[in-house]
Amino acid sequence: QVQLVESGGGLVQDGGSLRLSCAASGFTPPYTIGWFRQAPGKEREGVSSISSNEGCTYYADSVKGRFTISRDNNKNTVYLQMNRLKSEDTAVYYCAISIGTTSCYWNYYGIDYWGKGSTVTVSS
Numbered sequence: 001q002v003q004l005v006e007s008g009g010g011l012v013q014d015g016g017s018l019r020l021s022c023a024a025s026g027f028t029p030p031y032t033i034g035w036f037r038q039a040p041g042k043e044r045e046g047v048s049s050i051s052s053n054e055g056c057t058y059y060a061d062s063v064k065g066r067f068t069i070s071r072d073n074n075k076n077t078v079y080l081q082m083n084r085l086k087s088e089d090t091a092v093y094y095c096a097i098s099i100g101t102t103s104c105y106w107n108y109y110g111i112d113y114w115g116k117g118s119t120v121t122v123s124s
Helices: none
Strands: 005-008 010-013 018-025 031-038 045-050 056-058 067-072 075-080 093-098 116-122
Touching: 005 116, 018 031, 018 045, 018 116, 031 067, 031 075, 045 067, 045 093, 056 067
Parallel strands: 010 116
Antiparallel strands: 005 018, 018 075, 031 045, 031 093, 045 056, 067 075, 093 116
16 A cells, blocks of 8 residues: 655745655555645645656756755655745645656656645745
């Protein structure tokens, strides 16, 4: 059974940093794993992803240069380091996985499993 459990969200001031973690289990390569976010009143959008062979890493234009995705294979955990946070980064962040692929294509419709989400609030 696939499980994705997020942690690390919270309240931070504008310009601050947070690190999200996603403890993942119940699947084997190949896969692409990463993060989506959904702000109030907006559609869920892809933020960042990384493939199991690390041949592909994706970042949304809005987070390039500020967010970094990484993996600890020993802990089966994926991280999203978020720096220079802005109020527009406020959202619920979801860990997600697409199994059976190492594609760079990171889209809502390609996701097989979702975590329950972790809230990030950036105060100005």
